[in-house]
Amino acid sequence: MKGGGGGGSGASAYGFPAKRRWRGLVIGVLGLVILSMLVPLVFLLGLYNGFHTAGYASDSQNSKPGFQPSHVDDVIRKLGPTLPKDVFQKYAIEPKKETIDFIHESQEPKGLPPPKVDALPKHTHENSTKVGGRVQSPERMMPMDESGKPCEWKFGSYCIWRQENREVIKDSMVKKLKDQLFVARAYYPTIAKLPTQSKLTQEMKQNIQELERVLSESTTDLDLPLQIEKKSLKMEATIAKAKSFPVDCNNVDKKLRQIFDMTEDEANFHMKQSAFLFQLAVQTMPKSMHCLSMQLTVEYFRIYSTKLELSQAEKYSDLTLNHYIIFSNNILASSVVINSTVSNSKESRNQVFHVLTDGQNYFAMKLWFLRNSYEEAAVEVINVEHLKLDDHENVTFALPQEFRISFRTLTHSRTEYISMFSHLHYLLPEIFKNLDKVVVLEDDVIVQRDLSALWSLDMEGKVNGAAQCCHLRLGELKSILGENGYVQNDCTWMSGLNVIDLAKWRELDLSQTFRSLVREGGSTDAVALRASLLTFQSLIYALDDSWSLYGLGHDYKLNVQDVENAATLHYNGYLKPWLELGIPNYKAYWKKFLDREDPFLSKCNINP
Ligand SMILES: *[C@@H]1O[C@H](CO)[C@@H](O)[C@H](O)[C@H]1NC(C)=O
Ligand SMILES: *[C@@H]1O[C@H](CO)[C@@H](O)[C@H](O)[C@H]1NC(C)=O
Numbered sequence: 252m253k254g255g256g257g258g259g260s261g262a263s264a265y266g267f268p269a270k271r272r273w274r275g276l277v278i279g280v281l282g283l284v285i286l287s288m289l290v291p292l293v294f295l296l297g298l299y300n301g302f303h304t305a306g307y308a309s310d311s312q313n314s315k316p317g318f319q320p321s322h323v324d325d326v327i328r329k330l331g332p333t334l335p336k337d338v339f340q341k342y343a344i345e346p347k348k349e350t351i352d353f354i355h356e357s358q359e360p361k362g363l364p365p366p367k368v369d370a371l372p373k374h375t376h377e378n379s380t381k382v383g384g385r386v387q388s389p390e391r392m393m394p395m396d397e398s399g400k401p402c403e404w405k406f407g408s409y410c411i412w413r414q415e416n417r418e419v420i421k422d423s424m425v426k427k428l429k430d431q432l433f434v435a436r437a438y439y440p441t442i443a444k445l446p447t448q449s450k451l452t453q454e455m456k457q458n459i460q461e462l463e464r465v466l467s468e469s470t471t472d473l474d475l476p477l478q479i480e481k482k483s484l485k486m487e488a489t490i491a492k493a494k495s496f497p498v499d500c501n502n503v504d505k506k507l508r509q510i511f512d513m514t515e516d517e518a519n520f521h522m523k524q525s526a527f528l529f530q531l532a533v534q535t536m537p538k539s540m541h542c543l544s545m546q547l548t549v550e551y552f553r554i555y556s557t558k559l560e561l562s563q564a565e566k567y568s569d570l571t572l573n574h575y576i577i578f579s580n581n582i583l584a585s586s587v588v589i590n591s592t593v594s595n596s597k598e599s600r601n602q603v604f605h606v607l608t609d610g611q612n613y614f615a616m617k618l619w620f621l622r623n624s625y626e627e628a629a630v631e632v633i634n635v636e637h638l639k640l641d642d643h644e645n646v647t648f649a650l651p652q653e654f655r656i657s658f659r660t661l662t663h664s665r666t667e668y669i670s671m672f673s674h675l676h677y678l679l680p681e682i683f684k685n686l687d688k689v690v691v692l693e694d695d696v697i698v699q700r701d702l703s704a705l706w707s708l709d710m711e712g713k714v715n716g717a718a719q720c721c722h723l724r725l726g727e728l729k730s731i732l733g734e735n736g737y738v739q740n741d742c743t744w745m746s747g748l749n750v751i752d753l754a755k756w757r758e759l760d761l762s763q764t765f766r767s768l769v770r771e772g773g774s775t776d777a778v779a780l781r782a783s784l785l786t787f788q789s790l791i792y793a794l795d796d797s798w799s800l801y802g803l804g805h806d807y808k809l810n811v812q813d814v815e816n817a818a819t820l821h822y823n824g825y826l827k828p829w830l831e832l833g834i835p836n837y838k839a840y841w842k843k844f845l846d847r848e849d850p851f852l853s854k855c856n857i858n859p
């Protein structure tokens with residue numbers, strides 16, 4: 252038909268009356284307009300479809316390899332080592348920039364760690380031995396919410412957490428016990444007033460105390476002691492007895508309300524302890540800490556940028572001095588370790604602290620330790636990401652790892668906490684080439700006594716002076732260590748306070764041993780645990796128990812006397828003293844060594 256397309260309108264100009272020519276022109280222009288709209292649309296749609304099919308999510312992808320746009324290929328290739336390709340296909344997640352950053356950051360467990368299960372028990376075989384650690388592998392981080400949408404990537408994402416912990420958290424028994432406790436407490440005062448019921452009163456009191464104790468230590472059913480069913484039944488019977496008395500309902504009701512008000516704090520506390528917040532608060536660096544780091548970094552560049560001089564640099568490799576090493580990305584924590592060590596030592600002039608941190612906190616740490624002095628001790632801050640070591644192109648920062656290991660058999664249940672060297676510890680002999688002996692402190696440790704005796708300790712040819720845990724023996728970790736190749740009856744040990752003979756370490760080339768053990772692999776979460784335990788077999792010198800007390804980050808029932816007498820306190824566990832969730836009774840020992848007047852702390856609203 253003439254005039255239908257752009258080309259036709261030109262031809263219609265010949266030999267037609269003006270009116271018809273006019274109509275032809277209008278149709279022509281309209282056609283042009285429609286075409287001009289359609290072409291890009293078709294083009295766009297076509298590209299969109301091609302992109303989608305080839306890029307991700309489609310099962311037919313493999314049958315049409317020709318459509319795969321090369322940039323998607325590129326991205327997948329780039330992500331290859333850290334993120335399996337099938338993850339993208341399975342969940343149709345666009346490889347956004349944040350995702351990449353995120354995975355990169357996941358190599359720094361404590362600073363900005365990815366939301367992940369591992370701090371909580373995970374299911375494995377072997378009578379459900381469970382292992383959790385601070386470090387997690389990115390492969391398992393692609394969950395979706397209920398509607399099938401991928402979880403948004405951010406730290407502590409509830410969506411992700413939920414997915415990964417869906418079956419893990421079982422707390423119906425805990426809830427039931429809390430209810431029982433609640434009711435029992437409401438009845439108690441009324442029963443106690445009945446002169447003839449002293450026996451029942453006594454019974455109730457005992458039951459209440461017992462349940463309170465249990466609940467103070469348990470947030471999930473896994474934490475509950477095994478005889479708990481019996482206790483619960485006993486409590487039920489007691490409550491039934493109490494209910495059988497003609498008590499004034501009004502009284503009980505009033506009491507219930509009262510308890511409800513009174514225990515708001517307590518309820519709050521328990522709620523906070525409940526698994527999600529628990530994880531969140533532990534895993535995300537609190538905002539205020541992040542603020543502190545930022546403020547200090549900005550200040551560093553404002554004031555010091557060029558004229559920074561290291562007045563005490565000559566001390567850093569002086570063999571005659573006492574060298575302490577701390578891995579940390581937490582400014583306050585490292586300040587507290589150093590301050591507590593110096594404050595409790597007879598002499599500070601011979602002390603040198605080497606704080607190894609990541610690039611993100613390096614300048615902030617530097618400024619902090621320039622602004623603050625610790626008597627006459629020297630403090631060196633090292634950015635591990637800038638270390639130049641032979642054979643190690645890029646060094647990534649890592650904190651010591653913490654593991655929570657739960658044992659559960661039909662008749663018995665218990666949980667052990669271990670903290671262990673990370674791969675970074677195995678670079679110590681190279682980083683400190685000039686030193687032969689060092690003491691490694693973790694940043695969740697405080698020192699309460701003079702440590703100088705550690706420097707004259709005869710370790711009888713062993714390499715690592717450490718606290719031994721003989722309540723956990725290697726033989727019990729078969730699922731991690733394998734069947735053979737170690738002495739089953741040997742005790743495990745803890746990092747936290749370690750006296751290290753670097754000379755001997757180099758002589759035995761333990762770093763090499765560790766690296767080959769890591770290469771052997773094994774259960775993914777526990778590779779470092781296994782490698783460290785096996786590397787130091789028969790090379791551990793057991794420090795006397797009085798040197799360290801650990802568990803202040805998870806154990807509510809440590810003896811006060813023991814806490815006060817220990818040379819060092821290790822807040823291993825999730826309840827670090829600088830977190831709101833820290834165990835209140837143990838916080839004071841830590842806070843004591845913090846300068847709370849520091850203007851940067853108030854600027855960032857830090858009030859631990
Ligand atoms: C627990 O371990 C024992 C011996 O190691 C084994 O015989 C038993 O089958 C295991 N039980 C479960 C439930 O895996
Ligand atoms: C090490 O870092 C450099 C620059 O940051 C990078 O180009 C290189 O690929 C990294 N090497 C390895 C083995 O990761």
Ligand SMILES: *[C@@H]1O[C@H](CO)[C@@H](O)[C@H](O)[C@H]1NC(C)=O
Pocket residue numbers: 586590594623624843844845846847
């Ligand atoms: C070190 O601890 C003492 C208390 O023992 C405190 O007064 C001081 O301010 C602390 N110093 C720093 C730099 O935190």
